[in-house]
Amino acid sequence: MKTQSPSAITATRLRGRVSRRVAVGALAAALLAGAATTGTAAADSGAGSKAAAAEQDRPELHEAMQAFVDAGFAGVQLRVNDQRGEWTGSAGVRELGQSAKPPTNGSFWTGSVIKPITATLVLQLVAEGRLGLDAPVAGYLPELGLDRRITVRMLLQHTSGLFNYTGEYFEDGTVKPGIPATGDAWLANRFKTYQPQELVRLALSKQPRFEPGTDQNYANTNYTLALLLIEKVTGRSYAEELQRRILRPLGMRGTAVPGARTRLPGPHAHGYYRYQDAGQWKTVDISRQNLSLLAGAGDLISTTKDLHTFVSALNGGKLLPPELLAEMREPHPKMGYGLGLFVQDLGPNCGTVYQHNGSPRTATGR
Secondary structure, three states, X not given: OOEOOOEEEEEXXXXXXXXXXXXXXXXXXEEEEEOOOOOOOOXXXXXXXXXXXXXXXXXXXXXXXXXXXXXXXXXXXXXXXXXXXXXXXXXXXXXXXXXXXXXXXXXXXXXXXXXXXXXXHHHHXXXXXXXXXXXXXXXXXXXXXXXXXXXXXXXXXXXXXXXOOOOEEOOOOOEEOOOOOOHHHHHHOOOOOOOHHHHHHHHHOOOOOOOOOOOOOOOXXXXXXXXXXXXXXXXXXXXXXXXXXXXXXXXXXXXXXXOOOOOOOOOOXXXXXXXXXXXXXXXXXXXXXXXXXHOOOOOOEEOHHHHHHHHHHHHOOOOOOHHHHHHHOOOEOOOOEOOOOEEEEOOOOOOEEEEXXXXXXXXXXX
């Protein structure tokens, strides 16, 4: 299939229109998109000569960002890499009550954009013969008592059927609660530290959503289990393996696993949660939060530049052998999800996009 040039597009959303119960849902949201070929590169907007800056002027992108701000978002940062080169920009404000725009390469909580990275680490171990893609996960993590039908592939593809520890949402509107990850209950516990084993054991204490391999449903449990797999097989922490295998070789200096860290490093935009208390609206800055709730599934700090570096390396064949990259890109028909990637065919002459969106825990996030 035809593919588009790789791009890493990231919007930092700080104020949004949400449900009736919550007036402002504040989060850092990211879209990681790419393809197999490589585009040209340029410096961040604001750097270089005036002529280069004028050449990069993209009114359609300014308009797109402004549309988010006009819809109620406080700020947006955007990076686009295509046949015309690299473009960065921002709109809105980085903090309520101030006029400064969001930084064009500010740090943010990526949320589920970490999933293609976790999947890549697992597939690297498959390439080395240390994990079997279709081997039972229970063979590597016997202490958890997993259903032996669940394979490594099923974790990466969300076809294990395991309960999602942040709660299950069904098509008929019913919810089976897990650890609070939205709304006021999440707000009160946003600095709590969780251990990966704790998250997995909670999920395993609940009834599975379906029999392994018979359906597909997005569940953070799968990627926290993938983290435990990586740690068990390598004998090193997830953060160490990520640094050793991806971040250091690619020079991704703005990316890190935060652990229990609650502050974003360097320049960044702020996020807010607005709620009612005793009939009065209150607004809380939730830029600080503990992402250990999403171990391996959403706990990453990064920048738009680093995410572009990763997706370009992945789709350029620098991180995985061709056969495993092809497996990663092969979508399950229900969700269009491969092994850590959403696969979107945009139709004739438009190409195929390989991407993953994401957000940290918020008033309204999943």
